[in-house]
Amino acid sequence: MESVNVAETKPKPKIKKEAVEMPKQEPKVRVKNFNEVALGYTEEMALEEANRCLQCPKPQCVTGCPVEVPIPQFIKCIREKKYAEGIAIIKTKNALPAVCGRVCPQEEQCQAKCVVGKVGEPVSIGRLERFLADWEREHGFQMPEKAPPTGKKVAIIGAGPAGLTAAADLVKLGHEVTIYEALHVGGGVLMYGIPEFRLPKVIVRNEIEYIKKLGVDLRLGHLVGRTVTIPELMKSGTDAVFIGSGAGLPQFTGCPGENLGGIYSANEFLIRVNLMKAYAFPEYDTPIRIGKHVVVIGGGNVAMDCARSAMRLGADVCLVYRRSRDELPARKEEIENAEEEGLVCKFLAAPVEFYGDEKGWVKAMKCICMELGEPDKSGRRSVKPIPGSEFVMETDTVIIAIGQTPNPIIQRTTEGLVTDPRHGTIKVDENCKTSLDGVYAGGDVATGAATVISAMGMGKKAAKAIHEYLMNKK
Amino acid sequence: MYKMYEIVCKKRLAHKETLFEIYAPQIAAKSQPGQFLIVVPHERGERIPLTICGYDIKKGTVSFAFHEVGKTTKEMGLMEEGDCLLNVTGPLGNPSEIKKFGKVLCVGGSIMIAPLLLQVKAMKEAGNHVTTVLGCRSKEFLFMEDEARALSDKLYIASDDGSIGYKGLDFLKELLKIEKFDRCVALGPVVMMREVSEITRPYGIPTIVTLTPIMIDGMGMCGVCRVTVGGKMLFGCVDGPEFDGHKVDFDGLIQRQRMMLPEERLSSMLWEMHGECKCGRNKA
Numbered sequence: 133m134e135s136v137n138v139a140e141t142k143p144k145p146k147i148k149k150e151a152v153e154m155p156k157q158e159p160k161v162r163v164k165n166f167n168e169v170a171l172g173y174t175e176e177m178a179l180e181e182a183n184r185c186l187q188c189p190k191p192q193c194v195t196g197c198p199v200e201v202p203i204p205q206f207i208k209c210i211r212e213k214k215y216a217e218g219i220a221i222i223k224t225k226n227a228l229p230a231v232c233g234r235v236c237p238q239e240e241q242c243q244a245k246c247v248v249g250k251v252g253e254p255v256s257i258g259r260l261e262r263f264l265a266d267w268e269r270e271h272g273f274q275m276p277e278k279a280p281p282t283g284k285k286v287a288i289i290g291a292g293p294a295g296l297t298a299a300a301d302l303v304k305l306g307h308e309v310t311i312y313e314a315l316h317v318g319g320g321v322l323m324y325g326i327p328e329f330r331l332p333k334v335i336v337r338n339e340i341e342y343i344k345k346l347g348v349d350l351r352l353g354h355l356v357g358r359t360v361t362i363p364e365l366m367k368s369g370t371d372a373v374f375i376g377s378g379a380g381l382p383q384f385t386g387c388p389g390e391n392l393g394g395i396y397s398a399n400e401f402l403i404r405v406n407l408m409k410a411y412a413f414p415e416y417d418t419p420i421r422i423g424k425h426v427v428v429i430g431g432g433n434v435a436m437d438c439a440r441s442a443m444r445l446g447a448d449v450c451l452v453y454r455r456s457r458d459e460l461p462a463r464k465e466e467i468e469n470a471e472e473e474g475l476v477c478k479f480l481a482a483p484v485e486f487y488g489d490e491k492g493w494v495k496a497m498k499c500i501c502m503e504l505g506e507p508d509k510s511g512r513r514s515v516k517p518i519p520g521s522e523f524v525m526e527t528d529t530v531i532i533a534i535g536q537t538p539n540p541i542i543q544r545t546t547e548g549l550v551t552d553p554r555h556g557t558i559k560v561d562e563n564c565k566t567s568l569d570g571v572y573a574g575g576d577v578a579t580g581a582a583t584v585i586s587a588m589g590m591g592k593k594a595a596k597a598i599h600e601y602l603m604n605k606k
Numbered sequence: 607m608y609k610m611y612e613i614v615c616k617k618r619l620a621h622k623e624t625l626f627e628i629y630a631p632q633i634a635a636k637s638q639p640g641q642f643l644i645v646v647p648h649e650r651g652e653r654i655p656l657t658i659c660g661y662d663i664k665k666g667t668v669s670f671a672f673h674e675v676g677k678t679t680k681e682m683g684l685m686e687e688g689d690c691l692l693n694v695t696g697p698l699g700n701p702s703e704i705k706k707f708g709k710v711l712c713v714g715g716s717i718m719i720a721p722l723l724l725q726v727k728a729m730k731e732a733g734n735h736v737t738t739v740l741g742c743r744s745k746e747f748l749f750m751e752d753e754a755r756a757l758s759d760k761l762y763i764a765s766d767d768g769s770i771g772y773k774g775l776d777f778l779k780e781l782l783k784i785e786k787f788d789r790c791v792a793l794g795p796v797v798m799m800r801e802v803s804e805i806t807r808p809y810g811i812p813t814i815v816t817l818t819p820i821m822i823d824g825m826g827m828c829g830v831c832r833v834t835v836g837g838k839m840l841f842g843c844v845d846g847p848e849f850d851g852h853k854v855d856f857d858g859l860i861q862r863q864r865m866m867l868p869e870e871r872l873s874s875m876l877w878e879m880h881g882e883c884k885c886g887r888n889k890a
């Protein structure tokens with residue numbers, strides 16, 4: 133059979149400076165629905181974009197990827213229309229390409245390093261990754277080879293990206309893998325945090341089905357620390373444990389009036405809207421009450437997701453952030469998307485107090501203006517309030533998105549597990565091993581709130597270390 | 607062999623009060639008095655918290671009793687033995703402190719009578735002298751009276767309308783004048799727990815109440831269950847559900863419980879209009 137190799141047959145065209153745009157829903161339309169905003173490349177678009185890649189012999193993009201996906205190799209497969217081969221290449225390093233293609237901050241990772249980026253827009257690596265992953269979903273998953281059973285049992289705590297990745301790798305190596313997930317659905321933040329319009333839940337569900345088909349036993353509604361503890365698991369025949377329980381404990385501001393009705397933590401708001409599908413209430417049973425004037429406090433990706441969800445529920449949204457635009461930690465693409473959809477930002481302000489009406493519902497918020505100071509050790513500029521600059525904003529819903537820390541329930545019920553007293557994270561070495569023999573950890577529980585790909589990367593690393601540990605253990 | 611989360615036994619306790627015994631061996635093995643479950647009846651359902659009122663490790667079952675107040679509980683009331691709930695998570699929350707205190711006063715109201723009796727039993731087994739008070743709206747809402755009598759050293763009954771036993775809880779004030787208690791456990795509607803806490807306060811009897819704020823995850827993730835106790839913000843699900851009744855801000859709790867009232871009413875109304883029960887979907 134003859135296949136045309138585009139790269140070889142055509143003389144190399146001059147690099148096109150602009151990347152192929154990905155079609156998106158129009159802001160006016162999308163702000164009224166929860167469907168995915170970015171629609172994905174067509175085959176033609178993918179081929180055109182793949183042709184912008186220079187196939188560098190020493191690809192810089194790969195150095196920017198936390199899990200070192202062989203990027204030029206999979207892009208070459210797209211050019212040659214060998215899609216099945218392309219996705220297989222990605223999957224050697226990344227178990228969740230359909231997710232990462234959508235939510236990875238590529239502009240800070242692979243694409244930041246791409247050489248084409250020096251003369252124009254970098255190659256849209258994320259969009260190409262997504263194209264292949266979506267192609268695979270339409271054409272059916274391939275089942276990978278599994279090693280013969282080893283007779284070793286591994287328990288994974290948490291079905292987020294870290295846990296799912298570790299589970300997939302370990303089951304392929306022939307171990308018996310059980311995931312204990314506290315919620316009634318798997319996926320972690322992918323299910324309960326990141327909204328439908330950025331990451332359709334059917335994609336996450338597909339990934340979980342795939343992992344179940346590999347032979348992983350997924351036990352939902354099992355809160356480790358309550359339903360079962362790590363010492364109990366170890367006593368009843370589990371040979372190794374991986375903790376991937378994330379950073380799910382919400383932080384509050386501590387300002388007076390915070391218990392008023394209409395004040396939600398980002399987690400409560402997102403769990404209601406995404407996990408419990410409150411946007412489809414009363415078809416789904418969990419309600420959400422949203423007013424006309426919503427204030428979101430914070431400036432990260434979580435804050436953006438809350439703001440954009442609230443706009444889709446029909447509210448005007450104002451983001452209140454204590455630093456300035458330049459310091460916003462959210463992805464640039466998401467800030468742009470949110471502003472296109474009508475987000476208003478109030479920079480250099482922080483809440484001081486919340487006021488309620490006679491029914492105990494929030495009606496206003498007192499803020500204080502802030503000013504930027506010198507950069508601290510981490511390079512982030514410090515902020516301090518300007519005395520006497522208080523002002524009052526009217527609002528009927530406040531969403532607090534100022535960060536999450538790990539839930540202490542596992543640490544409290546596992547004697548000898550060393551944690552960082554300041555951040556509540558579990559301490560691990562470079563192989564993701566904790567202070568306890570046979571117990572490993574990775575993802576947000578070890579790093580504090582981070583990214584999907586870094587959680588996955590640690591899941592992979594831990595799986596490798598667990599495999600070695602199990603094979604050396606008598 | 608039962609299926610996971612199968613309703614092994616359904617018992618009507620009174621008009622709108624029902625008890626389910628559910629197959630969930632992993633929960634049965636770990637349950638203790640004072641802990642609760644999060645129940646998700648079906649794919650589109652809510653996550654609702656319900657207190658454990660019994661467990662059988664051998665059989666692998668755990669029980670809870672519920673009062674049909676809104677959409678989810680009414681829907682569950684229509685489920686039958688052999689049906690399966692989508693998911694049950696637990697045991698959640700901290701177990702009750704059970705030890706020999708001496709003389710213990712246990713006050714239970716409405717549906718919470720069922721889980722109260724689990725504590726009565728445990729307090730008895732720990733060597734306490736237990737006086738139990740069962741409260742109800744009126745005669746036809748009372749249940750488990752015989753069980754309570756068998757488990758307790760002394761039993762009093764009270765009803766809001768006086769149709770059975772004492773009228774209201776005022777008799778407790780008289781009782782405390784003549785009898786000394788070392789500890790009080792109150793489980794029931796918030797207003798009842800507040801009243802009991804006020805009655806015991808002058809005598810300095812440590813009074814433990816079970817708070818029932820709105821919950822979603824029940825494991826510390828969302829913060830919807832935040833309550834104020836002793837001036838501090840705590841999470842009902844992981845710091846409780848039991849707290850010192852003399853330190854709880856009950857008014858704040860009541861206000862937060864009513865947060866979603868209009869939506870709850872809408873949901874319940876629509877459901878009754880359509881009369882459709884989605885639970886059947888979980889039948890295997």
Ligand SMILES: Cc1cc2nc3c(=O)[nH]c(=O)nc-3n(C[C@H](O)[C@H](O)[C@H](O)COP(=O)(O)OP(=O)(O)OC[C@H]3O[C@@H](n4cnc5c(N)ncnc54)[C@H](O)[C@@H]3O)c2cc1C
Nearest residue numbers: 290292293294314320321325356378575576582583584587
């Ligand atoms: C709203 C939001 C938007 C985000 N957007 C992005 C984005 O665009 N791009 C990006 O790269 N990252 C994003 N992130 C961050 C990213 O989602 C996380 O870094 C990543 O999910 C961490 O993975 P994990 O596996 O460590 O933990 P999680 O995804 O948090 O999963 C942990 C799982 O463990 C379960 N669990 C917890 N405790 C227990 C226990 N005791 N027993 C059993 N199970 C337990 C939890 O229920 C959960 O399912 C976002 C985060 C949020 C909240």
Ligand SMILES: Cc1cc2nc3c(=O)[nH]c(=O)nc-3n(C[C@H](O)[C@H](O)[C@H](O)COP(=O)(O)OP(=O)(O)OC[C@H]3O[C@@H](n4cnc5c(N)ncnc54)[C@H](O)[C@@H]3O)c2cc1C
Nearest residue numbers: 654655656657672673676677678679818819820821863870
């Ligand atoms: C720790 C705890 C233990 C509980 N134990 C029991 C029990 O053993 N038996 C029992 O009958 N009830 C118990 N409850 C209350 C029970 O959870 C609610 O009655 C139930 O959620 C009502 O759901 P619904 O859809 O039928 O009614 P809805 O119409 O939704 O609500 C009716 C009222 O119930 C309360 N409520 C609603 N949703 C929730 C929620 N997600 N979490 C908590 N309260 C809610 C609200 O105050 C509301 O006004 C407990 C609550 C808590 C927090």
Ligand code: SF4
Nearest residue numbers: 185186188193246247
């Ligand atoms: S750096 Fe850019 S051009 Fe070079 S291989 Fe990677 S994606 Fe292609």
Ligand code: FES
Nearest residue numbers: 824826828829843
């Ligand atoms: S119910 Fe969500 S934190 Fe308590």
